[in-house]
Amino acid sequence: MTVFDDVERFVSRLSPEPVCDDCITEKLGLSIRQHANHKTRELAGSNGFERRKDLCSLCGVTKLVIRRH
Numbered sequence: 001m002t003v004f005d006d007v008e009r010f011v012s013r014l015s016p017e018p019v020c021d022d023c024i025t026e027k028l029g030l031s032i033r034q035h036a037n038h039k040t041r042e043l044a045g046s047n048g049f050e051r052r053k054d055l056c057s058l059c060g061v062t063k064l065v066i067r068r069h
């Protein structure tokens, strides 16, 4: 199980609610913020994942989030 799989699963579980990189990093216990950032950019555009500026369903802040349709 890779970090990428963890992120994909986490975002899918929250679907269709969007979640930001910071929350993904925190909830999955990732050490470096860039890590989640890199994974969500990789996810975006594939498999129904969409990355855009919106309200994060976990922290309530408007920033770059990712969600699955």
Ligand SMILES: [Zn+2]
Residues within 6 Å of the ligand: 019, 020, 021, 022, 023, 056, 057, 058, 059, 060, 061
């Ligand atoms: Zn958030």
